[in-house]
Amino acid sequence: MISLVKELWRTLLFVFSIQFWRMGLLWTFSIVFSHYQLIKDFLCSQRPKSYYRCSPCTVPVRPVAVVTGATSGLGFYTAYELSKEGYVVVLVGRSQQLLLEAERKIKDWNRNAHLKAFQVDLSSVESIIMFRKSLQQWLSDSDLHSSIQLLINAAGILATSPRITADGYDQMIGTNYIGAFVLTNLLLPLLESSNVSSRIVNVTSFTHRNVTDMQVDDRTVSGKRFLSYMQYPYANIYEYSKLCLLLFTFELHRQLRLREKSHQIFVAAADPGVVQTNILREVPSLLSLLAHFVLKHLGLLQSPEYGVSSIIDAALAPPGTSGAYFFGGIGRTIEPSILSRDAGLALKLWETTSNLLLTTPFGAEDD
DSSP states (O other): OHHHHHHHHHHHHHHTSHHHHIIIIIIHHHHHHHHHHHHHHHHTTOOOOBOOOOOOOOSSSOOEEEEESTTSHHHHHHHHHHHHTTOEEEEEESOHHHHHHHHHHHHHHOTTOEEEEEEOOTTOHHHHHHHHHHHHHHHHHSSSOSSOSEEEEOOOOOOSSOOBOTTSSBHHHIIIIIHHHHHHHHHHHHHHTOSSOEEEEEEOOGGGGGOOSOOOSHHHHTTHHHHTSSSOOHHHHHHHHHHHHHHHHHHHHHHHHTSTTTTTEEEEEEEOOEEOSSTTTTSOHHHHHHHHHHHHHTTOEEOHHHHTHHHHHHHTOOTTOOSEEEESSTTBBOOOOTGGGOHHHHHHHHHHHHHHGGGSHHHHHTO
């Protein structure tokens, strides 16, 4: 009885918060706008820009794909789908138990799956560096080529209360953006050393459209500015972290074009839309059930099996496809927000993040 009263009180607090209504109204508008873009070209008698899938070559050596957030939701289904395509899939997750369960489940569904699991905390720079070293050692000890062909940054959280990482960052920004920034930069040498073209896919969100004015400085990028607020602005931070990831995607695309091996690494963003995962696990259960009910009847809620389509489209896009924003499945792409295409802002974010990380173990690795 006491627990029920506490849950009802928590639900009421959520309902009367600005952040809840921001999620309920602005996020719904953003996903509707993204779907509008899909049908706009059709209504104007134009074909939307889309890409066909190219299965990887598995002879003489199987390609390697690293998937973060692989223990549940979109990360798990991404790992499963890539295992069917012939990839050796490296599962990355925080919980050793959940990694074992995910590995067992994928092998039950696909007996030919080749998997390797690593326990990594993506909100910790030190943990990511240890993973890079373990991955390199595993590759050199195996009969695989010492490179990777695909990196899927699918890990993400929606935290409704403030938490600080070991490096002093807000945990949501640390996991959703800074972790992907660190991991991608550390794995670039392994992607560059691939004998065939390699690819990076960053899983972002339609919620990035709600950020109309972006501040880029140490306190904001680290999330410390948000931690000083009287009420934790979790919806704003989630949007901000996803926009940061998108800006990073496009800046990485631009920087790779300037490198000698620019023709070998391609970068894309994937927006799965609204998917029924455990992303709302910190939202009161009554409200998350209500949200799923409404979104399902609006035709906007997808199962993870279908929602993973845009991620696989981006992962298996033809060589040369880079800088695209995949959304809606069947290879379709749309335009993200105007702000996300701001090259000056993206470069400033890259430089600010790099400077922020100088005081962490990543700074020594990056020298």
